[in-house]
Amino acid sequence: MIISKKKVLIQSPDDILKFFSTFLKKKHKDDLCREHLWVIGLNTKLVSVFVDLITIGTANNVFASPKDVFRTAVKYGVPGIVVIHNHPSGDVKPGRKDFKFTEQLVICGRILEIEVIDSIVIGFPNFYYSFRAKHPSLWGKKKNRKNKKNFSG
Secondary structure, rough: OOOOOOOOOOHHHHHHHHHHHHHHHHHHOOOOOOOOEEEEEOOOOEEEEEEEEEEOOOOOOOOHHHHHHHHHHHHOOEEEEEEEEOOOOOOOOHHHHHHHHHHHHHHHHHHHOOOOEEEEEEOOOOEEEEHHHHHHHHHOOOHHHHHHOOOOO
8 A cells, every 4th residue: 555645636537547656656667467446435535545556457357346446445434435446458449347346345435434436446557437437327316428537426
């Protein structure tokens, strides 16, 4: 786990992409041929508290359970998390397993009172897929036709 001395305000998927692009150049540049699953813990102001690498998978899969994802968030008592995983192919289109896993995490987060702010698929160098933007119904919201690019919408 990484507790960054530099706290980052995370208000949108664009902020996550910017943060992770910088982060990955420094930390995991030699191993991005496999999927990685990370969690960013956020405080009530959406400022990063920690970044946790949950697991490293294969070229096209990453395996984790909700308890793995929420463990550090529970330990640090953060009210929200963002879940990120990469697709080494660069194609950010999520698979069925990605959708189902995100759905599970949102449900578990409600039970634990730790909001899953978003679940993001990153395809390097600068592409992403935001489940919150594309599937707001997972959070009990209707899709906004204006395509807002922040988490408040």
